[in-house]
Amino acid sequence: MQDTSTHLATKQAEVKPPNVQDIRLIVVDLDGTTVGETNQIRPAVKAAIQAARDKGVEVAIATGRMYQSALRFYNDLQLTSPLMTYQGALIKDPASGQVHQHLTVPRSYVAQLLEFLGTPELQSLVSVHLYIDDRLYVREINAETIAYAERSEVEPVAVGDLRQVLDTEPTKLLALSQEIDLIDRLFGSLQKRYTPAELYLTKSVATFLEATHPLVNKGNAVQYLAEEILGLRPENVMTIGDNFNDLEMLQYAGLGVAMGGAPAGVKAVADWVAPDVEADGVAAAIAEFVLIGTEF
Structure with a gap:
């Protein structure tokens, strides 16, 4: 696993903006990011995610939720990539039932x-x-x-x-x-x-x-999905999150996006800050970096 602090320092030293043409994978958190007070995915966010997928961009979920709790959102978005739950402790493919990773607490x-x-x-x-x-x-x-x-x-x-x-x-x-x-x-x-x-x-x-488990965090999970399963590199990945459990995946990705409602310490490591969840921040981020000039 790449050292996230080193990766972050490298990101902050870059002066050029990310090459948005390279984004092949979007990973979203659920609560506070994709899912707000209603406990549902808002229509604009759903439409933006579908538009990104129509362009050939993979979309995946990384959440602290239980697998059984996250599954309805996975199905609602009609995703196909493995589902990363429990902060990445359990990575499982709902379609095949294959468990890619399950790390337990000693x-x-x-x-x-x-x-x-x-x-x-x-x-x-x-x-x-x-x-x-x-x-x-x-x-x-x-x-x-x-x-x-x-x-x-x-x-x-x-x-x-x-x-x-x-x-x-x-x-x-x-x-x-x-x-x-x-x-x-x-x-x-x-x-x-x-x-x-x-x-x-x-x-x-x-x-x-x-x-x-000490090896569990969303950054490790996203790296596993991107590099081991999809054959991608960090610069091909955009991650979107709103809290401290999202830090590692924001640091790993070539483009890390914090939500407007995120704590200051989370925004500090992000490359871009989106509007908050109730203002469809995920849709805004996808429109900004993936659907440039595209109606959805």
């Missing part, structure tokens, strides 16, 4: 995280979700889990003590809290406890703290 680290997040002072403030074999396991069904499950369109399984389901290694652990400052503190604390070689830690939204 059981020992999951047990440590459950102990850390299960202290009496945190239990009432933080919900913990474990994802095993594309199913969602939780300690209990609470308001946060209900809201998450409704948006994701999945059925959570309440098991009480999550350690009892660790016979199989999870694909991802998610800690949720409406207290953003608490999530920030937990994120900082876990970054001190674990090196990047032990766990990949990220925030997909301000209230979500996620832990996956």
Whole structure:
């Protein structure tokens, strides 16, 4: 895997704009990028994606969502490339059922995280979700889990003590809290406890703290899709995202686009900033760099 910090430095040193004729693959995030408050893909975004595909450009999804949750968007867009889910931990081709990659979180680290997040002072403030074999396991069904499950369109399984389901290694652990400052503190604390070689830690939204296998991130997943499956190079790739879990794929791509609603730290690594999700930013980016002078 190419070192993303080196790649980013190289990108920032370039003075010429990207050669948009080279874009052969567009990779989009879902929530906050392609999917907004309605939990649906807006018509203008759908039309732009279809127009890009009509020009022979591949379009793929890279999301933190579960595979079963992301699948309806994949089908709605009638995509054909493998679907990258769980921040890239699971890369699967819906058409053939082929699993290209499935990286799980080492059981020992999951047990440590459950102990850390299960202290009496945190239990009432933080919900913990474990994802095993594309199913969602939780300690209990609470308001946060209900809201998450409704948006994701999945059925959570309440098991009480999550350690009892660790016979199989999870694909991802998610800690949720409406207290953003608490999530920030937990994120900082876990970054001190674990090196990047032990766990990949990220925030997909301000209230979500996620832990996956250390080799998992969207940049690695997009590189695998582009180079190993499609035979492309970074300069052939445009990625579009809105949050910190999108950083690596924005850094990898020849053209990284941040959404208008992205945090400043995400916009700082992007080559271009699109309007926000409710203003059809994905459609604007595709029109700017792929559908130049094309009506759609």
